[in-house]
Amino acid sequence: MTTKRRTTRGGLIGELEGIAVRAAELARRAGADAAEVLIRDGAELTAKVRMGEPELVHEAGSRALGLRVFKDGRRASTYTSDLRPDAIAGFVADTVVLAELSEPDELNELPDKRDFARGSPDLQLYDPATSAIDAAEALSRAKIAEKAALDYDERVTNSEGATWSRTTGAVVFANSGGFVGGYRGSYSALYVEPVCDDTDGKKRNGYWWTADRFVKNLQDPEQVGTIAAERTVAQLGARKVETCECPIVFDPEAGRAVPGMLFSVANGSAFYRKSSYLLEREGTLVASKLVHIVDDPLIPGAPGSRPFDGDGLATRRNVLVNNGVLDTVLCDVYSARKLGRSSTGSAGRGVGGDPSPTTSNLIMRPGKTSPAQIIKDTAKGLYVTSMMGFGFSPITGDFSRGAFGFWIENGELTFPVSEVTISANFDDLLKRIDRVGNDLDKRASTQVPTFRVSHMTLAGL
Amino acid sequence: MSVPKHAALPRAPFASGGDNEIDAQIARRLLGVALQAGGDYADLFFEYRVSADFVLEEERIKSVGRGVTLGLGVRVTKGDATGYAYSEDLSYERMAQAARTAGQIAAGGGADHAIDIAAIRIPDFYPVRTLSLETPPAEKLALLRAADTAARRYDPRIIKVDASLTEEVREILVVTSDGRMSRDTLPLIRFGARAVARDGDKLQSGSSGGGGRYGMEYFDGACHEAQWHGAEAARIAIVMLDARDAPAGEHEVVLGPADSGILLHEAIGHGLEADFNRKKTSNYSDSIGKQVASSLCTVVDDGTVMHSRGSINVDDEGNQGKSNLLIENGTLVGYMHDRLSAKHFGVEPTGNGRRESFRSMPLPRMTNTSLLPGVHSPEEIIRSVKKGVFAKRFSGGQVNISNGDFVFSLTEGYLIENGVVTAPLKGVNLIGNGPDALRQVTMLGTDYELSDGMWTCGKDGQSVPVGVGTPTVKIAKITVGGTQAG
Numbered sequence: 001m002t003t004k005r006r007t008t009r010g011g012l013i014g015e016l017e018g019i020a021v022r023a024a025e026l027a028r029r030a031g032a033d034a035a036e037v038l039i040r041d042g043a044e045l046t047a048k049v050r051m052g053e054p055e056l057v058h059e060a061g062s063r064a065l066g067l068r069v070f071k072d073g074r075r076a077s078t079y080t081s082d083l084r085p086d087a088i089a090g091f092v093a094d095t096v097v098l099a100e101l102s103e104p105d106e107l108n109e110l111p112d113k114r115d116f117a118r119g120s121p122d123l124q125l126y127d128p129a130t131s132a133i134d135a136a137e138a139l140s141r142a143k144i145a146e147k148a149a150l151d152y153d154e155r156v157t158n159s160e161g162a163t164w165s166r167t168t169g170a171v172v173f174a175n176s177g178g179f180v181g182g183y184r185g186s187y188s189a190l191y192v193e194p195v196c197d198d199t200d201g202k203k204r205n206g207y208w209w210t211a212d213r214f215v216k217n218l219q220d221p222e223q224v225g226t227i228a229a230e231r232t233v234a235q236l237g238a239r240k241v242e243t244c245e246c247p248i249v250f251d252p253e254a255g256r257a258v259p260g261m262l263f264s265v266a267n268g269s270a271f272y273r274k275s276s277y278l279l280e281r282e283g284t285l286v287a288s289k290l291v292h293i294v295d296d297p298l299i300p301g302a303p304g305s306r307p308f309d310g311d312g313l314a315t316r317r318n319v320l321v322n323n324g325v326l327d328t329v330l331c332d333v334y335s336a337r338k339l340g341r342s343s344t345g346s347a348g349r350g351v352g353g354d355p356s357p358t359t360s361n362l363i364m365r366p367g368k369t370s371p372a373q374i375i376k377d378t379a380k381g382l383y384v385t386s387m388m389g390f391g392f393s394p395i396t397g398d399f400s401r402g403a404f405g406f407w408i409e410n411g412e413l414t415f416p417v418s419e420v421t422i423s424a425n426f427d428d429l430l431k432r433i434d435r436v437g438n439d440l441d442k443r444a445s446t447q448v449p450t451f452r453v454s455h456m457t458l459a460g461l
Numbered sequence: 462m463s464v465p466k467h468a469a470l471p472r473a474p475f476a477s478g479g480d481n482e483i484d485a486q487i488a489r490r491l492l493g494v495a496l497q498a499g500g501d502y503a504d505l506f507f508e509y510r511v512s513a514d515f516v517l518e519e520e521r522i523k524s525v526g527r528g529v530t531l532g533l534g535v536r537v538t539k540g541d542a543t544g545y546a547y548s549e550d551l552s553y554e555r556m557a558q559a560a561r562t563a564g565q566i567a568a569g570g571g572a573d574h575a576i577d578i579a580a581i582r583i584p585d586f587y588p589v590r591t592l593s594l595e596t597p598p599a600e601k602l603a604l605l606r607a608a609d610t611a612a613r614r615y616d617p618r619i620i621k622v623d624a625s626l627t628e629e630v631r632e633i634l635v636v637t638s639d640g641r642m643s644r645d646t647l648p649l650i651r652f653g654a655r656a657v658a659r660d661g662d663k664l665q666s667g668s669s670g671g672g673g674r675y676g677m678e679y680f681d682g683a684c685h686e687a688q689w690h691g692a693e694a695a696r697i698a699i700v701m702l703d704a705r706d707a708p709a710g711e712h713e714v715v716l717g718p719a720d721s722g723i724l725l726h727e728a729i730g731h732g733l734e735a736d737f738n739r740k741k742t743s744n745y746s747d748s749i750g751k752q753v754a755s756s757l758c759t760v761v762d763d764g765t766v767m768h769s770r771g772s773i774n775v776d777d778e779g780n781q782g783k784s785n786l787l788i789e790n791g792t793l794v795g796y797m798h799d800r801l802s803a804k805h806f807g808v809e810p811t812g813n814g815r816r817e818s819f820r821s822m823p824l825p826r827m828t829n830t831s832l833l834p835g836v837h838s839p840e841e842i843i844r845s846v847k848k849g850v851f852a853k854r855f856s857g858g859q860v861n862i863s864n865g866d867f868v869f870s871l872t873e874g875y876l877i878e879n880g881v882v883t884a885p886l887k888g889v890n891l892i893g894n895g896p897d898a899l900r901q902v903t904m905l906g907t908d909y910e911l912s913d914g915m916w917t918c919g920k921d922g923q924s925v926p927v928g929v930g931t932p933t934v935k936i937a938k939i940t941v942g943g944t945q946a947g
Contacts (some may be wrong), residue, residue: 013468047606050541050740052568053540054542055541055543055563056543056544056822057542057543057566058543058545058546058564059545059546060545060547060548062532062545062547062549062820064530075525076525076526076527077524077525077526078526078527078528079528079529080528080529080530081530081531081549082529082531094527098527099521099525100523101525101598102521102525103521103523107522149605158741158742159742160863195742195863197782198864201744202744202863202864202865203743203746203862203864205742205862205863205864206863234620238864240552240940243709243710243711243946244946245946273518273621273657274620274621274659274947275657275666281666310540352526353524354524354526357611388861388866388867388868389857389858389868389869389872389890389892390856390870391888391889391942393664393666393888395657395664395666396664396745398887398888398889398944400707400888400890400943400944401868401890402866402868402892402942404866418866419866419892419894421496421709421868421892421942422942423709423890423942423944424944425944431836457709457942457943457944457945458709459709459710459942459943459946460710460711460940461710461711461940
């Protein structure tokens with residue numbers, strides 16, 4: 001990238017870019033046809049308070065380098081946390097030798113130079129105020145939040161604690177084709193988990209959290225503690241209900257899983273591995289017309305934003321589901337080549353391993369109905385506030401998960417419900433979405449409003 | 462194909478003769494720095510991990526990978542509070558800096574600690590004949606191809622096969638301020654195969670995997686062969702092509718041996734990790750001596766099973782791996798402890814203080830958790846069920862520690878009708894409550910088995926390898942999350 005950017009972003013990115021570019025050059029000299037280098041550098045602090053006392057202060061910085069080389073169509077991926085120059089030289093040479101073990105694949109080459117990201121938009125990913133919160137300040141904020149939870153109601157008798165955590169980091173990516181880029185990011189979060197004793201001897205826990213790239217945007221600690229306590233106390237007396245077919249309303253905390261599952265079957269990797277029930281369904285109706293889902297990496301300040309992807313390509317907004325129709329399947333360079341199409345700029349890459357399609361900010365577009373109205377419109381049904389388990393088969397779409405929440409009777413939330421499952425084929429679940437709320441929850445990188453599925457099987461008593 | 466010349470023997474830089482050799486004298490100095498602000502206890506955890514992976518996809522060796530991590534984690538405790546820091550750089554200055562950072566949890570300054578360090582002798586629950594990382598890669602690639610061929614030969618409807626081998630050697634050195642110094646080398650191998658079957662427009666997949674703390678000898682036994690996992694993945698994919706909708710609601714459920722231990726792990730195992738009980742946030746808090754399961758149930762957590770994925774010679778706090786009785790004939794007799802909780806309860810450490818890596822602090826964790834066998838033959842148990850579900854394989858589970866609610870996800874299950882196993886069922890979740898479900902155990906088989914090493918347990922963001930084991934188990938009533946109501 002340009003000299004100007006290096007100076008404006010400070011020395012860290014420049015230093016890491018230097019290491020990355022040198023490692024890529026070393027790989028070329030060691031006989032690789034091409035090489036890609038990813039460096040992650042980060043610092044973290046976790047400060048936890050429990051029952052008013054500090055329980056944990058965890059503080060450290062770390063740095064790791066991932067390398068992928070291509071040689072005669074073969075590839076190898078390696079990583080190391082030893083970034084001393086002489087250590088890197090040996091590591092790079094070993095990686096090139098390692099590549100000889102794999103078998104040639106004509107798709108193993110760098111993306112076309114013309115597709116590399118050029119320049120990068122300022123996405124406001126880094127807040128310098130993040131690291132100004134030291135351990136003492138973090139403990140103090142966590143303590144305020146936990147106290148608010150414990151003071152909220154006398155039935156809050158215990159706590160799994162309150163935790164302030166923050167990370168600041170830099171990501172630098174370079175390849176031997178001439179791409180080099182980097183950016184800094186930050187993230188702070190506060191999480192509170194109160195515990196109540198229920199009359200049947202069970203404990204009931206609940207939680208609430210706030211998180212943002214910018215410290216100033218976090219919810220007030222007292223408020224976080226209060227909401228956590230409200231949600232916990234509301235669980236008291238939770239019970240099973242009779243097995244039935246009924247409408248299911250997902251709150252934004254629980255409903256977030258739904259676009260996530262859609263992505264797991266609407267990406268290039270699942271497609272070329274034939275591991276998706278949506279194969280050959282592009283351009284057809286895969287959800288209710290109320291459903292509109294986009295992946296947008298370019299939203300300033302959002303948790304999942306990124307200026308370039310794990311292949312070094314410019315990122316862009318992609319529409320996955322356009323008013324119910326399956327539109328864009330997210331691809332990295334490799335899966336796109338396998339499918340004979342172009343990357344959507346959606347590659348994610350960890351320090352070890354190969355890139356694969358990932359989401360950035362995956363968002364279900366909110367509707368116009370208030371969540372209160374959605375509940376009011378439901379005669380009998382389940383309002384789901386959290387789910388448990390991993391019951392989803394990408395290949396058949398069979399979906400079955402544990403669910404917790406509240407029973408809806410005559411348009412009102414009544415008693416809390418636990419220990420039931422909700423099931424449907426995912427294809428039916430998406431097509432049966434008949435209400436979409438106006439309350440988009442923007443805290444996480446996957447964002448949904450409240451929405452309702454007209455009917456699913458609820459298994460209980 | 463050429464064989465790389467560098468087939469390096471992992472050798473931790475902190476081992477004797479290494480670049481950053483750590484001896485008792487350096488350890489004593491670092492512990493002194495850690496405790497200088499007034500901490501009560503400190504430990505050093507050095508870790509060097511070398512791993513490699515090989516992936517076969519579309520009948521080709523698609524990718525090979527290798528990774529190396531090295532670092533030191535320093536923990537200091539003061540009362541119930543913990544300070545933790547780590548360094549990836551083993552220069553003395555950086556290590557001392559981590560020790561100072563961790564030590565800041567204590568304020569006010571402390572006296573000089575005189576620390577006598579003695580090396581602890583540990584047992585060996587995983588002697589290795591042929592270290593996999595030293596074995597020529599061609600042998601490993603041949604295993605992947607064998608699994609691929611076996612799966613494709615199983616049935617022409619198999620349209621896709623993936624196979625993978627992951628190997629790792631982890632060397633650790635733990636030094637505590639109460640003077641214990643222990644070293645261990647932990648091998649770990651995991652082999653997996655996945656097959657996709659297509660019949661008309663129906664698609665299904667199946668997978669099978671295993672491993673443990675072995676070298677290449679894992680692949681010697683007949684049922685451990687790579688081909689077996691390949692054929693097994695194909696068998697499941699083909700069976701599932703005929704799967705029908707599962708029932709919804711409370712039913713009798715028979716769990717098959719070995720992997721069903723996941724139920725035990727979720728339903729009761731996590732609730733018996735003593736950190737939750739120390740904080741009284743588990744539904745098993747204050748329950749020692751109480752009946753918490755059917756009197757048929759005896760549960761042990763055993764870190765000493767030879768070669769099992771969850772076994773440990775020494776835990777990540779320097780305490781020897783042990784076999785611990787948790788539930789005896791339905792009565793709760795003990796928890797699993799780390800150092801903090803053992804001190805709190807005034808008991809001996811149980812060897813359950815484990816951590817994902819030098820970057821994380823130890824927590825009480827399971828090793829190999831088993832429900833011991835009973836007296837019934839598996840056939841008798843199936844015959845006793847009029848209408849129910851036979852659950853054979855699972856993809857995972859989860860528990861809420863506070864209220865004991867748990868789920869586990871079935872990937873191979875069948876209907877039982879009039880005492881006979883009949884149609885395969887689509888994947889579903891089973892949901893229950895720990896104490897309730899264990900009170901509903903009405904029959905246990907004679908056919909106890911330990912899982913073929915494939916399970917990884919997550920807690921507080923830390924993953925550790927574990928084992929589970931059960932005989933065939935009958936549960937009188939548990940909620941099956943199918944789609945067929947009534």
